[in-house]
Amino acid sequence: MSQTVGDFLIERLHAWGVRKIFGYPGDGINGVFGALQRAGGKIEFIQVRHEEMAAFMASAYAKFTGELGVCIATSGPGASHLLTGLYDARMDHMPVLAIVGQQARTSIGAHYQQELDLNAMFKDVAGAFVQTAMAPAQMRHLVDRAVRTAVSERVVTALIIPNDLQDEPYEEPKRAHGFTFSGIGYARPKVVPYERDLQEAAKILNEGKKVAMLIGAGCVDAVDEVIAVAEKLGAGCAKALLGKFVLPDDLPWATGTIGLLGTEASSNMMAECDTLLMIGSGFPWAEFLPKEGQARGVQIDIKGDMLSIRYPMECNLQGDAAETLRELLPLLQKKADRSWQEKIVGWTARSWDVAAAQAKKTAHPVNPQRVTHELSPRLPERCIVTSDSGSCANWYARDLKARRGMMGSLSGSLASMGAAVPYAIGAKFAHPDRPVVALVGDGAMQMNNMAELITAAKYHHLWSNKTFVVCVFNNEDLNQVTWEQRVMEGNPKFVASQQIPNVPYHKFGELIGFKGIYVDDPENLADAWDQALRSDKPVVLEVKTDPEVPPLPPHITFQQAANFMSMLAKGDQREKNVILGAARQVIGSLLPGHADK
Template sequence: MPTVASSIVTALAEHGVTQVWGVVGDALNPVTEAIRTEDRVEWVGVRHEEAAAFAVSAQAQLTGRIGVCMGTVGPGSIHLLNGLYDAKKSHAPVLAICGQVPSEELGSDFFQEVDNDRLFADVAVYCRTVTSPAQLPLMLEQAVNAAYAEQGVAVLTLPGDLGDQELPKHARPATFAPPGRWASASEDQLATAAEVLNGASSVTLLVGRGAREARDRVLTLAETLQAPMVLTLKAKEGLEHDNRFQVGQSGLIGNPAAAGAMDDGDVLFLLGTDFPYRDWYPTGKTVIQLDARQAHVGRRTSVAHALVGDVGETLRALVPRLTARTDSAHLDKAVAAYDDWHARQESLLDPHHDSTLIGKVRAVFDNPDDRIRPEAVAATVDRHAAPDAVFTTDTGMSTVWLSRFVTMSDRRQLVGSYNLGSMANALPQALGAQALDRSRQVISFSGDGGLMMLLGDLRTAVTYRLPLTVVVFDNGRLGMVKLEQEQGGLPEFGTELDNPDLCAVALAMGLQARRVTDPASLDEAVAWALGTDAPTLLDVVTNPDEVSVPPKPTLAQGWGFAIAKSKEALESR
């Protein structure tokens, strides 16, 4: 007869799950034993459970299929929590199987006992503890179905004495429901939106992840309306390449052209986005929002007209109702501003930039030690990376540089902690991506602060022969925090990192590695790293004082930055 543990693993294998990530131990030993004897499922043992949760969240985001991780009693399950919150906020279907003390000890404050149902209540769309073998098939079905239906996290807790118990004699295997299908917004919503769009003098599109699968229809909409298209970071994948309407990102990582396009349009049309930064929405505009999730409508900015439905299906019904525009002045202005900004950014990519007259003047203030500019690192990786590479980025400045200097081609994919904003996400997400396909190029844009947080899981890449490339922006700083402090007029404090030689650390852990300090050697080093068929780390020593100017810098920010730099000069240089 199948046991509780073997029935879980068999049902997941039948569903197509090929990996389970976590750390072995006590209450979950029956489950890991069932994995050991199931040829269809690989066990990936990490050095920290947080890495397991991040890894399977990345897998779920890349495939749309459920990712599975495990954490054993008490601390092991608690360690999953940060990665599971990232899955929640990224709308990634994830199943976490958590251990618990034996049933007879529940509620006794036993060694390592934690109330998982309370602990995971906020992060999980389904959170239950199995108390009897007879419950198992139904509870597993409910957990997985809920994770898919709500695009979130399900937590199933298993007391230590239940895993090796047999199921009742006539228990049926767990099976999982097929996904639902989204439909178009309703007729009255379509009619109103068409009337507003046809009557607008100019329209700007803010396009998010929810529109990625409707690329052709979004481009047709932009063509019809002659509308510039501001992309959220998560919309770069699928919508950035070969798109003459796109003008980059908004928000702190964005550019002046995107901010201008949003400010200048008469109507702002949000498509499949829950872009969270209220300060970056323009005021006084007529806003239309199209989203499959009703709860997203109006929670970031005031929305005059809502379209609740699938982006692709709704646009299929909406675009034929629109009158094609001939006036492209609004679009042309935004695109010209974006091209001009982009050209100025490109000037920083020349290794000899700081030798020019303008470069020498700027370098006196922001690069006196002639370190490699992070913009050049991102652009060089972009140039050498495969057309189907998967990129992950740590939260902070490495995301800024990818946003501005890496183009998502039609087959490239991108994962990051773009809603939770956690540190240390890029490496474990890259591990998860690489484990899906060991022949596909996976590149982690890691900050030195983020990498050091989960440094031990560099070894996971070696253990499981995951040939990812970790590009470290090694500026000895928590760079985004430094920028935040300086824009507020504060000298940087608490952001400096006394890193070890990260190249030497990586070599000691079994990776291929190089340290790069000379701008002239960057191109060759990146080509070497991306051509190495083994886990590889490229430790690039970058300029810690590089300034990422916000798209709409305020006078207060400018004065704050000037005051902060003068304080730093008096106190340090």
């Protein structure tokens, strides 16, 4: 049998280093799946429950390996289902290739079954490169450009292949007008600013008396350099959510996360600094950065379009974080006065103490913050932690202490629900020798994470390390939005939109072969985590948590407090004493010392 277009596609992807593809089959992509089967395992196919999850897994795989993530789907609804996961990759600057089927070339434009305008549909999410293959000789340069564009620009690309073309005999391009010859390979360049620009940045940083640093996922390969710069400048360093596991939390001047899900230490540091050094981060909430004009700014980012879009920086450096910091370090003067950094150390210690005290406060039945508080010291070495969006992301951000060698992530810029379990599965396929823990709210669990437990059940025997724990915060509430309604809008909880069914998640886990653990007593949490982390099979740990523990930002404004009190006046379906208890926490954040009165 001659080599088909589908066979060539798989062979070319393998030559580019692709070894895993996440997806779901369908008749619009059958020719490529036949080629995958004929390839005899050269590329492993991971079958998901839903195409959106395949795209999330490809995004997570790229995050946890630094390599290209690949997902595949059929035409029509299969292709459209990919979009949310692909937007997650796009917005977090991950290299992902989507391969999708299309109806036969002769039927395109005929309003045919499952015929969508895929070029138009993918143009936003994969705008850097989205093309439809129309002839066998095209495939070589289409595959090469799709892969090279994705990895070089750290973007999503899409390759659309009509189903009739997939089984056509492959043809090499002719040496004739109208044909092109492409090749395999990409070497990442060393990207650093010019010396004069580094000198300008160093001058600003050397003149600063109170330097604050903010890092993100772009610093994942620059940990030592970040530490060296902070030590030299006597600075503190806050972490954007995607950078939470980049910098270890045992550094006394590492203030933790920043923003709505951040710490008071990070907030205080930004409020008082006179110089800001921002590296490898697109942190979105400008209100948590210094006031305009308060601080001089230096920013380093590999992508020029991410510079000076959150804070008006005085010096903008386009470059790789590690390489740029190495060039910058010799130009920096070691600050003799350490009083600023010592102040930051005090704020940071207090933030951890406050988080620990809040985690131990009485709740009904379990304080959700205590779930992550008890997990933190038990995190295995080299573990990978994923979180969903929602209130569980607050506890992920504030209570887990990252250690060197650990990894963690979530849907960052998109902040999509439903990513924690597919991220965890993607992490396991990226690093089957590492323990993985996923933190999931019950809303996200019901949305799509429960189905992907079946995927984990199917494949866990392939993972050399068996630790795979999915912790579900069961509070029967879409909790983050409930609190946003209360504090941001001044409205009571809207039961029709917020209350969700009570589901025995641990029992569902047991039905498909997981170990199920249920906790409704905070005193049993520590033992539950110990059991889960030493289990020789996947675990669903379900904790019955209190929805009235507010996921508060580090500083509550008077307007937010006023909104909250206005909401109480309107009435809320929850018990009055519980709401008043939450109100005391809100007022306590505004007026320290009054939280327990």
